[in-house]
Structures are given as structure tokens and as C-alpha cells.
Amino acid sequence: MTKLCSLSEAINQFVQDGDTVYAAGFTHLIPFAAGHEIIRQGRKNLVLARATPDLIYDQMVAAGCAKKVIFSYIGNPGVGSLRIIREELEAGRLEWEEYSHYGMISRLQAGASGLPFFPMKPTAAGDLERSNPQYRRVIDPYSGQEVVTVPALNPEVAIVHVQRADAAGNAHIWGIIGEQKEAAFAAKHVILTAEEIVDEEIIRSDPNRTLIPEFIVDAVCHVPYCAHPSYTQGYYDRDNAFYLDWDKVTESREAVQAWLDEWVFGVKDRAAYWEKLGAETHDRLKVAPLMSTPVNYGAY
């Protein structure tokens, strides 16, 4: 059954004010186009959960979409601070809930597994555990030693970008797979964005590559270049210049607003955004092919 629809329709239907949203991807496949569409549709009071908020949440916070962030690392990867989120936190205008990477991912793993919590070995550091009452402890019933726990995270909606999917939502992902699968299974609704919509026979030719199966997916959106300025392995490169530029843009709120006006509100959709980036950027982010060696499943 096809679930193909526009990203605008998917956001309109599955992201509501006040929702907890998990836009997945660890540096890779970050669904920027979906973040921009959420900004365009003016969603408010969202709880933005993500191990690494990256620029996508900095932009959504700047646009006033969020009341809270849940995270484990709020940096601009390879550059420095996420200035907007940092300022809002320092000013007391944004709520937050904080974990280590492993704590954050364990929350998703618990949510995806239908478990109420996940255990982790203690790290002895102590201060984050003391600062966040969601960190708790249970006694290992075998050794009598304590383990640390985090509660399941079950966002209202996960947004997951993939390389290729069929119209029903079976998705192939390769390269860094971060927490894509866990976020999708943990969430109540899943919006899939894909570089390519392919015939199901392509998916079925390599079932071990399918990290997300159709029946947990609510919407399938064909959104080429969805991940810019992050990247899609094999499709285009990371736009490192953009990450450096954002650091400069965010030195002033006026510049941020001007950027949002031009690049989010000023474009209709991701196709228009990509077009507007221009030929020089397109060329700069191109990548030569490097294909995997096929495997034989056998015609049983």
C-alpha cells in the first residue's frame, strides 16, 4: 500500500503543537527539509529530542518552534557551539533534559523494544546523574551491584531520512546508521523521507539492508537533498562550509531571522531550496560513485 505524500502533507498530518519530535541521524541523513517544513507550518511548543541537536534544532529553536530540548551533545559538530540553543538555555528561556550519548540512545532502545527502561553500567562521573532525576538505579539481582537506568523515550513522531525506500515505506539505509532504526521503532508515528523512491523489487533484492519495515511507517516523502547541509552517503557530501557559516550567522539574531526568511520562509519546498543553493554548491557536494560488491541471496 502506497504511503507517498508530500512532506508538507506529512508534517501537517503527523506533527502537532506540543509533540515530542525525534529527527533522527547522527551527523548523517539529518532531515533538514522536515525541520524547515515544521518551521514553515509554525509549529509551537515542540519537545525536540535528539542525541546531537545539530543545526536543525538550532534553526527550529531560533524560529520559536520549541519549548524544550532533550539531548546529549549540543555542539556544532567540527565547529563549536550551537549559539541559539546555548543562548536560550543560558537565558532560561528553553527547558532541557540531558543525558550522555549512551543514555540518550538507551532511552530510544528501551522505547523501541517496548521496555520501560534500559540498564547501563555506572560511569562514576556522578554529576549528570545527580542533575537529572530521570537517571535512576536498580540493583543487579545477580551480583548485587547497582546499574544505572534511563526511562524509555517514545516520541510522538520520528522523522527518518533514508537513501531509498519503496512506496510502502520499506527503507534501505547505509553509511552511518546512528539511531535511525531505534527512533523509528520507538515513535508512535514515522515520517520517512527518501532520496529515491524505488520499486519494491530493489528493496526485496537485499532484505538485510532494510532497517525500517513498512508497517511502522506512516508517510513516505520523496525529498531529494533532504539532508543538506548534512549529507546522504553516496548521494552528496557534507557541506562543511555551511556549518562554518551558521556559526557566523548566529552571531546576530537579525542575521538568523534574515536567514530563515530567505532560506526557509522564502522557499516553497526542498526542491526550491536546492535550486536556490545554485550550481557551484551542487558541484561542490557531488561525489564520485563507489559501489558495494553485491551478494548472492540465491533463488530458492
Add this chain to the structure above:
Amino acid sequence: MTKLCSLSEAINQFVQDGDTVYAAGFTHLIPFAAGHEIIRQGRKNLVLARATPDLIYDQMVAAGCAKKVIFSYIGNPGVGSLRIIREELEAGRLEWEEYSHYGMISRLQAGASGLPFFPMKPTAAGDLERSNPQYRRVIDPYSGQEVVTVPALNPEVAIVHVQRADAAGNAHIWGIIGEQKEAAFAAKHVILTAEEIVDEEIIRSDPNRTLIPEFIVDAVCHVPYCAHPSYTQGYYDRDNAFYLDWDKVTESREAVQAWLDEWVFGVKDRAAYWEKLGAETHDRLKVAPLMSTPVNYGAY
């Protein structure tokens, strides 16, 4: 660094009397050749752990290698009973420890993760939990409800059969992946058997396909047809006739001993075993190719 050696050397070095052994594979990639080599080398008092003991453990128990089995399903898949294990259990000559599939796999997942236990939701069935004191309970510190726990399983050695590996032990696996990865990470030593030893560039052309990385592997053995009478996806079919035959062979201990004499003690290694199976069997288990559609990683 190459870890290539013969299966005989690997078993000699890494499997000792009394060890807990996990020969991995859920119906697929079962390392029968390794089981036969263990029988030939006369190991005793092994603890044989496996979700589904399958014929491999029935044969090892028949040969007197085991003092205990740890399992979640002792059937001959698609046929019926594992007669040898069943008789030994009923006669009180074999110790056992029993879980559900999820309990067994959770033990491996805990062992692989370096955690002392893993939690599961209660199933209300009760009797197995009451019969096996390794099942315990902890209170979920969020809801106050109980969850069921199982302790980590960390076998001395895991034996994992794969389609292709490089000489250092980086392994590609596809088709049913069962608990291969978890068993390898849980074990102290890992013996890898592979249908093909390939150049590392083949492995590196598709890193997402690598379920087992070299640095947890101790020995790499080139053992084509290692999995017969189970199968290797894309390489040969499951020998269903053999599974039916074993049911007949095990009607008498004399027949079992004769079978072991002929097919285990009577052959030097897997190559001789496969040769002895003959052309008709080789033909019957052949499979036509069905290749995966390659993916593009990009030459970054």
C-alpha cells in the same frame, strides 16, 4: 593481520574440556563442521549453549562431548524431537538450563553488551520462570512494575559461520542473522568459519554488511560447506532429507554410533565429508544466483 588456520588447529587451541561453547546460527549457518571437529578431538564435559540445539548438539551429545545443554527449543526443526538430547534429559544423564527464545537471546545480548543482566517484560506464563532460578525480577524504577531478568551469558568460545570474511576476520553475513553477532561479542574467544576468504577490499566495499569485526575474532578458518545439513544463504540449500534421516538414525544408538564412525570419525575434515556426500547431494543442494542490487557508498 591474518588469523587463517585450519579448523582443526582452531578447535585444538580454543575449545577446552569443560568450556561453555556457543555454536551460533538460528537454522542458518550452523557450523556443523566445527561440531564434528570437536567430536573428533574428543572434547568432554562441554556446556553446549544454543537457542536451538538442532542436530549439531544432538550429535555432540551422542558422541559424549557434553555434560550440560542450555537452550530454548530442543526440536528437530520441521521434523520433531531431538531424540538423543531428549533421551539423555529423560534419563537424567544430561544437565540442562532452559529459557524462552527471548530469554536466551537476551542473555547473549547482555553478555555482548558488557551488562550483568537484561530486562524483559513479564509474560505471565510463570512455570519456566519458577523452574529456573536464573530468571529473576527487578522493579522498574519508573512505573514500580516488575520486569523479568536473565543474567549475561559469556561463553568461553563462540563458533560463527559466515558467507565471506577477510583473513583478519572481518565478516559479511546475510540472510537470517539470528544471534551471530551477539554470540561473537559475548564470547571470550571467537572461531570464524567462512565459505569464502575474500580480499579485504570486498569487505571494505560494504562496511554496513560487516556484522563481526576482526578485533574480536581469534581464528579464521576457510571451511566451504561448513553448515551442511543446514545451509548458507546463496551458497547451498538446506538438506531437508538429512533432517528427516537423522530422525530415523537416532531410533537406535547403534545406528548413531555407526553414523558417527562413518561421517565424523571416518572423514578427515569437511572437504572429505563433502566429497563423500557425493554428486547427487551436491546437485540437489545447488542454488541459482539471485544477486542484491549494489549500493553507492561514494568515493569521498
Add this chain to the structure above:
Amino acid sequence: MTFTAAELMTVNAARLLRDGDTVFVGVGLPNLACNLARRTHAPGLVMIYEAGVIGARPARLPLSIGDPTLVSGANAVCSMYDIFSLYLQRGNVDVGFLGGAQIDRFGNINATVIGDYGRPKTRLPGSGGSMEIAAWANRCYIITPHQKRRFPEKVDFRTSAGFLGGRAERAASGVRGGGPQAVVTNLGILEPDETGELVLTALHPGISVDQARENTGWALRSHGTIRITEPPTAEELRILHEELDPQGIHLK
């Protein structure tokens, strides 16, 4: 016209499936029933195998739970840990099929042992995945021959939860699944009543209430009228014998 026990059980089990159901499939009759449903009234059925295969499209009759034909052309393959946690425990499975050596009055199943657990008289294969399927699938169906020794008042060992001592006890246990919804036998169909007790709700054509009672180990009851099942249609039988099991491995 008469039908074999296998035909009756398979066809009636297939009819319990709904289009769009996600089914945790076993081999044997449940596999035939699912494939029959998919080729008749439930083309959108998603078949999941405990070996970790999702959306299988077997080109031949799978002879074991891990038959390679399940993988080639499937939608997805995942690890055993994932199939039990992300799919089953998470609540993504609509239907589970179960079997066992004993099924009792409240639909509890024994697949573990006859006699004492520590000193087994007859050692059975054990739970496999059934403990979790019985607890967490939204609906469970049991396919089994109707024999007195298979239907005791109380199972020797409770491998998988039916309604325990009754619906209230299962509800109090907090397990998410709805428990057994029907037991399909070669004589008819048992379904749980409001207390969770399995009662006779349907008979196959030509089978009497007495036959069902004589082959049940507790005082089998019924409430109101007992339905007579529709006989297998020619098309259902054609699909079963020509397409799904041409060698007669499960259907004899």
C-alpha cells in the same frame, strides 16, 4: 464431501486472519493458513517469522522456520533480538499462532514437559518463542488436533499463558496481548467466553457436539447456538493443493 483434518484446520484458521494483519508465522499449518489467507481475502497480510524475516514471499513451501526461501525476496531481515523486542515486545504483532502438546480449559499451553519438570516423563521441545508470542501478540490462534490427552483440565506445565485461571487473572498480570482468541481443531472451533474458559462455538460440517465433548478433557460447554463452519471451497482447496503444498507434505 469430506475433508481431511489438515484441510479443515488450515482453511478455518486462514479465515480468522484479517487483511493488513501482521502475523507471527510458524511452519506447518499456520504457514499454509497465512499463505492461503494472503491469496484469498487478506492480500495485505504481513508475514513475520521468528527467525527474523519480515514480509516473506516464499517461492516454495518452507520446510523449516529458517528456510532460505523465506529470505530471498523478503522485505526485511533482522536479528533474533530485534524480532522479539522491536516487533513482538513492542506490540507490533497482531496475530501469533501457537501449538503445544497440551492446551487447557483456559487456553494455557504446555510445550515443555509431561510429568515433573525436574524429572521429565516426556520431555517436549520447550517454549521457543511461544512464551512471548502468547503474552504479547494482540490475538493468538491455536491449531491442534482435537484429542482428549491434548485438552486436559489443567496443563502439566504452563509454557505459555492463555487466560491463566481466568480472564481476570490475565488482565491483572498486565501482559499486553489479548490472549487466545480461538482454538481451531479438526472437529470445530473453541473460543474463550467472558470468563476465559474455552467453549465450543463452531463445529465442522457433520461433526456432533458429543464428538467434541468426548475428545475434550474437561466438561466442554457451549453458550447459545453452535455455528457450523462453511466447508472449504474448491478454490481454497485448489490453492492449498496446487500452489502451496503440491507435494502434500503437510496436507497428506
Add this chain to the structure above:
Amino acid sequence: MTFTAAELMTVNAARLLRDGDTVFVGVGLPNLACNLARRTHAPGLVMIYEAGVIGARPARLPLSIGDPTLVSGANAVCSMYDIFSLYLQRGNVDVGFLGGAQIDRFGNINATVIGDYGRPKTRLPGSGGSMEIAAWANRCYIITPHQKRRFPEKVDFRTSAGFLGGRAERAASGVRGGGPQAVVTNLGILEPDETGELVLTALHPGISVDQARENTGWALRSHGTIRITEPPTAEELRILHEELDPQGIHLK
């Protein structure tokens, strides 16, 4: 001949790595140090990135932890959950690199906040993976500029465990890793003594003990002789500037 701070820190960090080590690598100087070690004395170094990449062979200098060049040609890629559980928590990581805004006398690190946690004066990026790396890697190395504000007596917030209040406290905590083994700065090298206190053990050529003391927020001690580090060799510098960072992104 003089060297830049970045050159000194990178070359000296590289020399701490052993052939065959499995290293949890960050971007920036740790990445340069690992690649330098791999091209000199430690060809068997296995580089693991917290993004889930194992055995990376980057064809260009990775600019972020998730650079696609890390994936193409790597040995393996796994999920974030796997990298933290199967690799780090399981004890499969020999070496971790750490950094932070503050490192205290016992090697504890603050990467979270300056001031009060609930009302941050300066909000830093937070733990990321460092809380677990500091606890579970066999050996940890810290690369950081040597400045008084970076080396307080006590960190404002303990993001990652060094020796806590001393070696005995870390040992009592039961964490498996050995804790920080060395802090490599632009002035020299600090190493923990038998109490877990960071003491001065080496100075780069031309640096005085006083310089190191003046730039440390606690009374920096030393036991016995202070070693003078070998200056970066021409070959090390050639690899760094010609092969690893030709654009001078990290090395200026």
C-alpha cells in the same frame, strides 16, 4: 627550531599509542594523532569513531565525527547503541581520547557547564560519549592547551570521571577502565601519580617547570626527574602537513 602547540600535542599524543590498540577517536587533534601513529610506529591501530565506524581509512581529513570519508572503505559500520554497548561497555576499546573545558587535579573533566548546572553561566556542549569513554576505555588520554582556567583544582561539573577524589575512589567505584593515563599539553605532559593526582612528568624542549606551574590552577607537583620530550621529527611533521592536514585546518 620551534614547533606549534598543535604539532607538539599531536606528535606526543601519537607516541602514546601502541601498535594493535583499538582507539575510540574524536575529530581534530586526536584524529591526527591516531593517523600519524598508524603511519609510523602503529600500523595495526584500529580506529573506531563514536558514529559507529570501525577500522576507518579516511581518504581525506575528516572534518566532523560523521564525515562520509570515514565510512567509505571502513571495515564495519554499526549503530550507535552497538558502538557504546558492544564496543565500549563490553571492554573492547583500549584507548579513548578526551577533551573538555576544565580538567582538574585528579583528571576529572567538565564538558557541561561553567557555573551552576540549573542556571548556566556558560553552557558547554555536554557529555556526548565522554562520560562512557572516561569510564570504560582501558586508557584515556587528554589533549588540551595548558591554561590556568582549563586546569582548576576542582571542576565545576564532573562530566567524566578521572580519578574522582583519588585512585582509591575510582577503584572503589568499580568502573572497568584505567582512567586518564596522560594529559598532553602544549607545554608538556602530566601523568597521574600513585594517588591519582596529575603531576608534571615531561616538558617539551625549551619549556620551564615554572611555565607549567604558572599555567596550572593547582600546585602542580612533580616526582623525580622531569623528562624532556623528543622534538617532532622531520618525518612526523612531513606526514602531518603533507598527508594528513595539507590545508592546515587543525595545524594552522
